[in-house]
Amino acid sequence: MDPPTFLPKKHIAYFQRCLTLLPHPYQSEESVRLSLAFFCLGGLDVLGALDATLTDDQRQGHIDWVYAQQVTPAITTVPGTHGFRGGPFDGPLDDRVNGVNYVTANLATTYSALLSLVILGDDLARVDRKAIVRSMTYLQQPNGGIVPHPYSAECDIRFLYCACVICHLLDDWSGFDSDRAVEFIRRCQNYDGGIATSPGEESHGGMMLCATASLKLMGRLADGLPDRVAVLRWCIDRQNQGFHGRINKTDDTCYSFWVGAALKVLGHYDLIDDNRQREFLLTTQRHIGGFGKAPTEYPDVLHSYMGLVAFSMMGESGLAEIIPELNISKESYQKFLVKRCV
């Protein structure tokens, strides 16, 4: 049998299928459907297949669909609810007369929405920046952490990262207290050099990217995490064959992204063993396209996107280069910057 190879054409077909219709098990994630959409669009973007996938009309239609999820002050006046919701699941947004309750954006789907819009070629001109920036002042907590929406008490570093990307893309940091955020990130760093979801919890690979990328975007990478050696050691020790997310756990496709991208942000991607990682990822790649989390698992859009980006970070030819702290291709981001200047 031939050794397994990387299968870009299969991945294109996989993301195209998912963009058209996700099977019913995804209904348990529909609250963050915009993030699922982002993984499909981002995957096709990295594969350079977006133009071949969408006609101009479809592209515009998708942009309009994303904007249809925007929660503005005209829809609800509850503080902290503005931005983009995950999908139309909680009802129409046009019925203020009867009062719309429980409709809220959240930082994770606002992050996914803005990145998706940029990938689709939009200039973010229809984003209600002021409302999002004001929402952030309500969501950020006195300890510097931030909750994703006003009905949540999940104050942690995942949403802090989303907030940083949102501020960066909107080019407005006035609703976000960076000094407190840096303080929060420092308090998330553990005795082992890793980063926890919130202070005191166990270090986790996903949070390492959230911390390093947030610091980079805030311009505080140099002083944010003083013990750089401990950080690097923790990251490098996460590689077995592929990467795992916590000490003594098994390898999982997504950590090749989370920890790998953190190392990219830190400027030390050269410290990983590409060949071993590649071998592992080829075992989680599926013949029908996509990646599962482990060798025997079905593919899903999150692991497929992250496995693909890991190949991009290793310099696989034909794949677009990613800006690790923003999680978007260089090309899409640069096009956006040019549009924004017009």
Place this chain on the structure above:
Amino acid sequence: MQFESDDLPLSQRAEWKDVTPIPQDDGLHPIAPISYTKEYSEVMDYFRAISRQKELSPRALQLTEEIIWINPGHYTAWAYRLDILKHLNVDLRTELTFLDEFAEENPKTYQLWHHRREIIKLLDDPSGEMAVIAKILQEDSKNFHAWSYRQWILTRFQLWEGELTYIELMLDQDVRNNSAWNQRYFVVTRGNTVTPDSGATLQREIDYSLAKIRLAPNNESPWVYCRG
């Protein structure tokens, strides 16, 4: 209040007769539409109809339960559920029993554990919680939601007594359980039963980790613990 069988579609249940369901409007160019099951589509159609009116009723409570069983991460349904519970003055112990059952099927749901925090805050009584968490950790000793919740209970109600013993039991079961090692650090540095800075505590912790290193020299957890 008694409801008709959960197995009947909502449209055939008498208590829902007065509600006009609102189907989802996904527009002309939906991105990544989901092929919902009939059952989920229907409960969401009714959810859209009553949540926007903020109907705080027993049938709404029942509806949120049906939704989160299918979609455990449905944060809007959880937020709605909490408001209904408060408004109806439901016995919160009943809610805890429901959450126990729910956690067995969905132990890794962020919303579940945060909802549980809110209930415990309202009850202001953590009795029984440590046993519930221990049961979940018996199933999956590295469930970080459960460990995170455990830290919250310990801190809020100052239940540090006995935690080191529990951690030692967990590490005796699996010396490579890094979640338990992290919990040990948490208790030693933040708990009120030990003084972290004292030489005696430091020496005890170093001795403990060295002993565990001898058991399995390539186990990363006690090495980083000792260094930390």
